[in-house]
Amino acid sequence: MPDFIVTPWEVSGEIDYDQIIKEFGIEPIDEKLLFYIKEIAKELHPFLTRKIFFAHRDFKWILDEYRNGNPFFLYTGRGPSGDIHLGHIMPWLFTKWLQDKFDVELWFQLTDDEKFLFNQPLSYDEAYQYSYDNALDIIALGFDPKKTFIFSDIDLAGVLYRNALKIAKKITFSTIRATFGLDNSANIGQIFYTSIQTVPAILKSIIEEKNIPCLIPHAVDQDPHFRLSRDVLPKLGYYKPASIQCIFLPSLQQGGKMSASVENTAIFTQDSPAEVKKKVNNAFTGGQASAKLQREIGGNPSVCSVFKYHFMLFTLDDKEIRNIESRCRAGDLLCGECKNDLIQKINSFLKTHQERREKARPKLDKFLIKERTDLKEIVKEKLKKL
Amino acid sequence: MPDFIVTPWEVSGEIDYDQIIKEFGIEPIDEKLLFYIKEIAKELHPFLTRKIFFAHRDFKWILDEYRNGNPFFLYTGRGPSGDIHLGHIMPWLFTKWLQDKFDVELWFQLTDDEKFLFNQPLSYDEAYQYSYDNALDIIALGFDPKKTFIFSDIDLAGVLYRNALKIAKKITFSTIRATFGLDNSANIGQIFYTSIQTVPAILKSIIEEKNIPCLIPHAVDQDPHFRLSRDVLPKLGYYKPASIQCIFLPSLQQGGKMSASVENTAIFTQDSPAEVKKKVNNAFTGGQASAKLQREIGGNPSVCSVFKYHFMLFTLDDKEIRNIESRCRAGDLLCGECKNDLIQKINSFLKTHQERREKARPKLDKFLIKERTDLKEIVKEKLKKL
Incomplete structure (x- = not known):
């Protein structure tokens, strides 16, 4: 299996x-x-x-x-x-x-x-x-x-x-x-x-x-x-x-991919800043059980969904992502700060996206192609020829 | 089976x-x-x-x-x-x-x-x-x-x-x-x-x-x-x-239905009078081996493809079809005469049909309906909107 x-x-x-x-x-x-x-x-x-x-x-x-x-x-x-x-x-x-x-x-x-x-x-x-x-x-x-x-x-x-x-x-x-x-x-x-x-x-x-x-x-x-x-x-x-x-963007929860059909695994383009904040704050991470422990032994970005979101979408600068990774492993970066950084980046992206999405409404005609196939019209036109 | x-x-x-x-x-x-x-x-x-x-x-x-x-x-x-x-x-x-x-x-x-x-x-x-x-x-x-x-x-x-x-x-x-x-x-x-x-x-x-x-x-x-x-x-x-x-119009040959894919079983609407004559003259009938025998013991319309064509398409008058059937059974109607009658009826039908078929060409638009779906045009129209 x-x-x-x-x-x-x-x-x-x-x-x-x-x-x-x-x-x-x-x-x-x-x-x-x-x-x-x-x-x-x-x-x-x-x-x-x-x-x-x-x-x-x-x-x-x-x-x-x-x-x-x-x-x-x-x-x-x-x-x-x-x-x-x-x-x-x-x-x-x-x-x-x-x-x-x-x-x-x-x-x-x-x-x-x-x-x-x-x-x-x-x-x-x-x-x-x-x-x-x-x-x-x-x-x-x-x-x-x-x-x-x-x-x-x-x-x-x-x-x-x-x-x-x-x-x-x-x-x-x-x-x-x-x-x-x-x-x-x-x-x-x-x-x-x-x-x-x-x-x-x-x-x-x-x-x-x-x-x-x-x-x-x-x-x-x-x-x-x-x-x-x-x-x-x-x-x-x-x-x-x-x-x-x-590959697939992983779930915000443990395991699987981001899925529209499984709750809290996905961030939608129309989510509000508060929803994004809540979802990221509830996300599965590679952090330790306490801040104290995290400072002592560091986190594990390779299993962390928050890190994966940085890596796959929101921290595309190589220097910056290396910095997040090493600070996490060293225990210098705590999950709270890392999550806040991601929340800010996602919400900044979504703010722009949502504005552009609204502006896209009157532009649909400039992008969409379709046939003219209304059957009633087709029949009407044919009858006109008689 | x-x-x-x-x-x-x-x-x-x-x-x-x-x-x-x-x-x-x-x-x-x-x-x-x-x-x-x-x-x-x-x-x-x-x-x-x-x-x-x-x-x-x-x-x-x-x-x-x-x-x-x-x-x-x-x-x-x-x-x-x-x-x-x-x-x-x-x-x-x-x-x-x-x-x-x-x-x-x-x-x-x-x-x-x-x-x-x-x-x-x-x-x-x-x-x-x-x-x-x-x-x-x-x-x-x-x-x-x-x-x-x-x-x-x-x-x-x-x-x-x-x-x-x-x-x-x-x-x-x-x-x-x-x-x-x-x-x-x-x-x-x-x-x-x-x-x-x-x-x-x-x-x-x-x-x-x-x-x-x-x-x-x-x-x-x-x-x-x-x-x-x-x-x-x-x-x-x-x-x-x-x-x-x-039901199906039977084949002009023995057995099966009139089929476009089996030669000489079918008469097409665009056949010439000569083709019709040839196909009907070669058709499978319920007649006897000789005219003499036919006159003595009569034919069998129930297995005869020529009779079936009369019955199913070309002799739709009830009195007339009964007459054909009884004369055949009695030996009064020989296959040649019966075939000639059918040939004449088919060719008369086809003559009119072929004329009407030619006249139908300019009328296609009055009967046909279709969508306007040329992809090149659809794309051109969309690009015009930009």
């Missing part, structure tokens, strides 16, 4: 990322690749040097093509089944960095169809509404509207279904069983769904009527979908999409 | 329609129901009295509702994988009669997605082109453009996929196995497809934002799809769709 589960529908337990690399057959991002990225991007994002983005498929090929004048486009996504928390934001921050450094388009998929199909109590309308709500958080991160196309699967259903047909014809249920573990009790929308998630990897190629490399930054749980994409798309004449994959 | 197979993807063998009624759990159309139909429609189509339309689900309920001021709409379809033959036309002629008698809307689905998914060598573009080609034959039959909405699944993919999601969430792969016999080697588009075929049964209800009864005239092989529709739609708050089901 594995101690952890990582599938597109469930992530739980203490994840062993080395084992994931072996099981999924993905490549670790090594020093040589980091050097190559730096050569082109002129800098390395801390998510790379800190191995938060830790693995990839064909990223070197993406860089080769880019350097040879064949630039890629970015594709990432979000399953809109609730509010956005910091764990969701992490890969998007990196995606924005990629857009900025490489000056490329981003296609952002909101998989409301998937969430409706996989989340039994979630209604169709709820899933769709979360698409629009979650889009505000995405826009707030500052993507370039000229180069960013956000869409709900429901809004772009025609384009997606038409192209998914060609993909679906090449995937059997046996493959779905083996890849995702879905069985005979799965609903037929769930079984079909992966073919919809493959389509955005070719949308730009379809529009430009030529083969364009696609790079997908994503959390590692989504790899099974894109493993299938990589099997199928070459059969349709397209490149295999490349990917760069990140 | 059954002697025949009737599924939406395969029809073969000598079909025992009584057994079908039992296995599918459909109701035979009895004298009482015929009487009720006549009461409302003021006449009975020969396809009813001759038991060509032989079975139904909830057709009595449809008539009850109609009489109580709650009219239904018609939904039927065509899988566009080749040219139209007379076997396809038969249920559509009856559908037109229903539209005329009850003055109701018809929603006509061209399942190019299905044909692409189930027909391995058929390309996506070919399936889509057959939709438009086959639509000409449908329009040629004289449906009322004000009340007829023809659509290719590919053209209406967004509307269909969005609504199919809600249906798919309620159908497991176990149900698909049991209903259609699809197994683990089926592609995931095939598995999902039935949810697309259910949607047209609620399209008018969606537009009108109220529950509207739906009647589906169709060949009996499609019953498994609509059995599922009847299970699922009430769970979404809709009526169970009703149906009225017909």
